[in-house]
Amino acid sequence: MSEVKGYAATSELSGLAPFQFQRRAPRPDDVSIEIEYCGVCHTDIHFAANDWGRTNYPVVPGHEIIGRVTAVGNDVNQFTVGQRVGVGCMVDSCRQCASCDQGLEQYCREGMTPTYNGVDRHDGERTFGGYSDSIVVSERFVVSVPDALDPATAAPILCAGITTYSPLKHFGVGKGHKVGVIGMGGLGHMGVKFARALGAEVTLFTRSQSKEAEARKQGADHVIISTDPEQMAAATERFDFLLDTIPVPHDLNPYLQTLAVNGAHILVGLIEPIDPTVHSRNLIGKRRILTGSLIGGMPETQEVLDFCAEHGIECDIEMLDIRNINEAYERMKKGDVKYRFVIDMKTLNNA
């Protein structure tokens, strides 16, 4: 066991504060990592505040982790000490089901082990995330970070990036396709970059005229103001794919109507607490698809990092001192960040 320094929420109202805890002694297949950067995901806020009613306190959030290998177990083959690596939303799975066999560990039949607020399958201990100075993770759930990537801007690729990349790849987005990205936050701005890099014509749907210039800067060819019924009507049957990054209740039906025959509306943000009501005629009448996608498997998480290195894609970030994490959460709730906070973990030393 080793003593670890981090930040945790200890109750629904506590906010985040410095927290000392134990990490397990490394097992033979484990990689020990000194954390350099950790992205801040909306999910972290929900777990810290127990918005979904399933938080076990104390919780150490963080699942967009970049760091350096400090030690490897005897069975580790792919990683060496000093190498830069990443850890995303999961740290284990059953490794035996059909999904795991296909490298789709996120859809593990028994459920993946989340990077935080989970329970280790082997020792029954709780998992703690990346708002900390180090982590120990089984080799299968560690990815290599290409040298060409800036380690800080790469951190959000581990969640915001893979979550938007995976469905675009799975559903075959490419040249000649018209893709609509709904919402431009951490996920949405990455979705715009990926869709464009894959060769598609990209339109951003946003409620706010003020985001138009920014959307074009990110690579959007067109912008539709989703609150303008005329703009929405003019887009009827235009798109092959919609990548819907909005994690709060919204009416899907006006968006569905902008899909062409055989078009697919892909949800990547869990819509809670209110689920969408879908007019069946909007699906049946044009053979449209409503679907969803959850992060990505480990092979694809490696793939997206390599893709980003090859195409020069990085997440737009604002660097954060961990001592300001509670203020950062408040700003994120107001959408006041372009587009992801990334914690510089060296600041833990001052905490």
Place this chain on the structure above:
Amino acid sequence: MSEVKGYAATSELSGLAPFQFQRRAPRPDDVSIEIEYCGVCHTDIHFAANDWGRTNYPVVPGHEIIGRVTAVGNDVNQFTVGQRVGVGCMVDSCRQCASCDQGLEQYCREGMTPTYNGVDRHDGERTFGGYSDSIVVSERFVVSVPDALDPATAAPILCAGITTYSPLKHFGVGKGHKVGVIGMGGLGHMGVKFARALGAEVTLFTRSQSKEAEARKQGADHVIISTDPEQMAAATERFDFLLDTIPVPHDLNPYLQTLAVNGAHILVGLIEPIDPTVHSRNLIGKRRILTGSLIGGMPETQEVLDFCAEHGIECDIEMLDIRNINEAYERMKKGDVKYRFVIDMKTLNNA
């Protein structure tokens, strides 16, 4: 113009009664058809009673039409007098959009012209359906009925058949797949037959234990009683496809949970008036698809007739004297028909 004998509803409360009306003089691309048989679809009941608020009275229902060619226009190439032919749910479309170009006339950008309760695109006259002794239809929307098919049992293939066949083909159902068919009425029993003929392992979901023996007779390998939570739970993540033929409000979520990763829940019955609420986690958590499908295009309507001839598939029908049509509607509302009424149009002579 020619005088036609049929049955129509003239108001919401009238029921159906004998009705004389005019058909257009044939145009050069028209096929004139003497109707031998017409299937009775649930949609007919809804239009006769104006359940959907879009009936223009008088309405002559009927879109599962089988008959003999009595005349062809000068531009007709594929049909000759005396040939047995079929007409389904549509009699025209724009013929110019991307969907029409692909033989997906049912998804026509401008909307297909329905066989009844529609408006002819050329002369602006109303369309009247197959509860009548004859019909005039443009060649493109007429299909050939193979000699091997019994003309009466073939009639429902024009709607119940193509509606279930098309999505199974489009989504690639075949050997090695597990298909669940939800509901066993006119559509459901055809879905079971097609899924089996395509090589899939077929399970029927039904609320009623009493349908189990019948489902197995139709070709189902397994039966799940959908009102039994234990049976539903035991089927978690089992199916690759669900063909959902239930046209009334029902909770989709328990069915979605029986889909494996990447599985597709296909709606073929418009769910009205209440639309389904979908828990987004049931889609996102396993990358499942909720979709829908509307009848089929003209090339595929010909294909399904040929497929039925090749595989000896026919609809289970009860032959109906048109004078008993109102009684038949009452029985259909109670689900009391195995599985489709087909009107013997010779009985019009006695009406």
